[in-house]
Amino acid sequence: MATDSEKLSKLQSAVAGLSQISENEKSGFINLVSRYLSGEEEQIEWSKIQTPTDEVVVPYETLAPTPEDLTETKKLLDKLVVLKLNGGLGTTMGCTGPKSVIEVRNGFTFLDLIVVQIESLNKKYGCNVPLLLMNSFNTHDDTAKIVEKYSNSSIDIHTFNQSQYPRIVVEDFMPFPCKGQPGKDGWYPPGHGDVFSSLMNSGKLDALLSKGKEYVFVANSDNLGAIVDLKILNHLINNQNEYCMEVTPKTLADVKGGTLISYEGRVQLLEIAQVPDQHVNEFKSIEKFKIFNTNNLWLNLKAVKRLVEADALKMEIIPNPKEVEGVKVLQLETAAGAAIRFFDHAIGINVPRSRFLPVKATSDLLLVQSDLYTLVDGFVIRNKERTNPANPSIELGPEFKKVGNFLTRFKSIPSIVELDSLKVSGDVWFGSSIVLKGNVSITAKPGTKLEIPDGAVLENKVINSPEDI
Template sequence: MATATLNLTDAEKITKLRSAVSGLNQISENEKSGFVSLVSRYLSGEAQTIEWSKIKTPTDEVVVPYDSLAPLPNDLAETKKLLDKLVVLKLNGGLGTTMGCTGPKSVIEVRNGLTFLDLIVIQIESLNSKYGCNVPLLLMNSFNTHDDTLKIVDKYTNSNIQIHTFNQSQYPRLVVEDFMPLPCKGQSGKDGWYPPGHGDVFSSLMNSGKLDALLAQGKEYIFAANSDNLGAIVDLKILNHLIQNKNEYCMEVTPKTLADVKGGTLISYEGKVQLLEIAQVADENINEFKSIEKFKIFNTNNLWLNMKAVKRLVEAHALKMEIIPNPKEVDGVKVLQLETAAGAAIRFFDNAIGINVPRSRFLPVKATSDLLLVQSDLYTLADGFVVRNKARTSPANPSIELGPEFKKVGSFLSRFKSIPSIIELDNLKVSGDVWFGAGVTLKGNVSISAKPGVKLEIPDKAVLENKV
């Protein structure tokens, strides 16, 4: 860790960096100064250290139980008033590379031939039709997803929903050896750049002009979520609560299971609510951090933001979120990406809270094993909403582990004649060259393994229950 004051070499590094960055004409002045400021903060080692003994469990005032939210007024006009204050923002900067896709992740087909983006648009359309309101959709793209998204958004021009897009910042990757921007070393392609994490949403909203334009339309709150979280739908009870209680920021958290032990959690620290991420935890406290006894909740990254508060804090340069260093290698050169997370901003907002929401509001699709869940009979589709099948008695979803043969969406889909029935499944583990017939049913604990070099075909209509 560097010392708290910039020693000469760090100050010199920043001077050199500033002059190198000024010559990068691919990015705006705002991006240049944002980047230089992030690097100087990183070099000055201003990382906030957490004293473990000062961590307190948040009370129900700070992390509000969902069941305690007031019921909604049963009045269409009142509901329309609430919704007219709302903007939905989806973080759409990610590519589907981990799932073997080339474009934005949000255009992967989820169900019935509909993509993440289709479902999001249908959901907001049905709200706008039902209440006669005007909830716009904002997509925060990265330079990786911008062009593709613009082409895709074209197909929604006749829908009753305004779609705005803006780009998050584009920062140059830093060469570790001398802290110079990679594009200055002749790496002029996309590999020289990176989007600096979703903590960048606040300044990018402001720099794009979208924040001021929406404030001028009378909008007050943004509901922001990852575009791949199918559970992140507009919740009027939450919106109503925030408006009534003048909360500037709300993070939806949900109870941890053993699958979520690495997720960030909310703590009370020196009188403020803040996010504690695994990266901030000293080695000797890691096991305690992962325990679901002490830290019972984790961040879903569904965030509600008061727009005037965002404007105030961005203008004051007050959002100094913890910096996440992300080391990478490009063509054999060691580089560093400095990123921030939007959840870490919670401690800068007044009257910020968490709401402990049902698990159904967290249904991310990060891998093909998640895709299997949402394409199966465990869920149905209504008005763009993915709804869990009531026939499933266990509150937890089945645990699914698919081998590398299933990693890419294309090969995943080709290996199933139809998605199996998994309503009564607890655990599934598949490894090797396995192919599923049509109408297969899986129940209890099922483990299917093909020996190396052997193709294993599960016949049509097979029922596998507690089978290895």
């Protein structure tokens, strides 16, 4: 049985021969693997976990108002860059290509909305906030083509790639591309924790610093609530916080989300994977851990440079086992949120739920396409007529999983302002101008097609056949 150091040196010499990736990527990968093999992961001592105080996780409503003077606001915004994590494919929703080009509302894609938002900000304050897109090798080519359509836009748009690492074959701990898998399946992007080194290695970090940029706002491209917030930016600049994670109150839908804790005098992200088995239920309880990470992050660019150069960002490694064409492989990944403990004066800000509106599935698409929201200057604004602060819970069956199928099954998106929950399963089709209220459950029996007629108003109903409507 090979020792870990033998495994590593064998892997290292195999990786050295891979021509598809840069020297930076090779050393980053080997660094990650050697940390993984050394088993340096510190176990969290459960008894040392403390609930963060309001100094560490600042309530949003206590933030100072933004300066009323437009020139002061312009000064703030001129220090800012927006970076969207754009490495994900829309495969779970049945789309090919980057997820950010799925149409969200009124014919606008995620990317269109992001561009319109920054354009209106730049126009309003006469500033120049650039947009960066961190792609993966999966989304790079498509994104380059898509970005061309914004060539007449007033925004500076820059793209760069996150690292490309070889998947490791579990059986003999060798790189998959060396074992007859030279195509895309041999590789993986190592999670968004890679944003720090990729920003540096791409040359973008130094270019931004030379233009006087100080902060970058990083968010997932599919989170429609992740818009530039002047109050947060103002707070970070005034308090010289090097890192800020936006957190928001947990609901039952978010029990697996990472949370912020105070640990040995520093603020730290606690993920479910780090929790000892006997404490998992406690971690999931909304009573003790009341907040979770939205992955909206604000970073000081000089601090990022300092820490990357010092090789100080040793985030927890997330082993992600997969099976590709019958071969068991391992991907080692890191998450950007885990870097919080390495920055000085790092804080969380407990933001309103409206800043977390991710579209992970067609059930989320139903929410944002409905009358629950309107679109203003690229911003998705919640309908004031909805009195319940929580969104309806929506469960759609597999027939609705792919965006194409989802769109054909709705003649128009129903009104859901007064809906609490919706469950749909089976071969169900929706007419136009339907109103859903309260709790609605619709189940088509196997082999039967169930059509909800135009103009139907369904309130607190369980429907299993046309007679129930």
